[in-house]
Amino acid sequence: MAESGDRRSGILVEQDDEREATWRERALNAEDALKAAHAEILTQRTRIGELLGQIRDLEAEWTEEAIQRITTENTALKQRVRQLTADNRTFDERLKAARSNLLFQDRRVADLEAQLEPPSR
Known part of the structure; x- marks a missing residue:
């Protein structure tokens, strides 16, 4: 019974390790996606700022x-x-x-x- 309990504990530990690895991989993927999204947002904000600046420049030329x-x-x-x-x-x-x-x-x-x-x- 002790062996059976140890075996069962070993199986549960392995399953926990597999689940933890899956969650760890998902978390890393989510972090990568978040970094990519932040980079894209920064790029878009920069472009929007440039375009707004061009609009202001064009408007400034015309009194x-x-x-x-x-x-x-x-x-x-x-x-x-x-x-x-x-x-x-x-x-x-x-x-x-x-x-x-x-x-x-x-x-x-x-x-x-x-x-x-x-x-x-």
């Missing part, structure tokens, strides 16, 4: 007055584009009318020249 001036110029340019587009349309219509008149005048001149020529005998 409120400069933004207002550019907005006003942009509006004026858009109005100028609309005006030029309308003028272009008007000139295109005038060009078509002038070509039509020229064609009519060419036909009229040809008719008058035909009337001036003496009839062939």
Whole structure:
């Protein structure tokens, strides 16, 4: 019975050792994953800081007055584009009318020249 108890104790000790090894391995894996996560978080925070700095730098270049001036110029340019587009349309219509008149005048001149020529005998 004593041997059986010793054997049973030995088996329990081995099982405990195996369980402890499994938990130890899991704990080490968890520590490695935690270190990797902390490193990634630090990298991301650094990148976010850099990007926020770039945004601040870009915003600093544009004063409120400069933004207002550019907005006003942009509006004026858009109005100028609309005006030029309308003028272009008007000139295109005038060009078509002038070509039509020229064609009519060419036909009229040809008719008058035909009337001036003496009839062939």
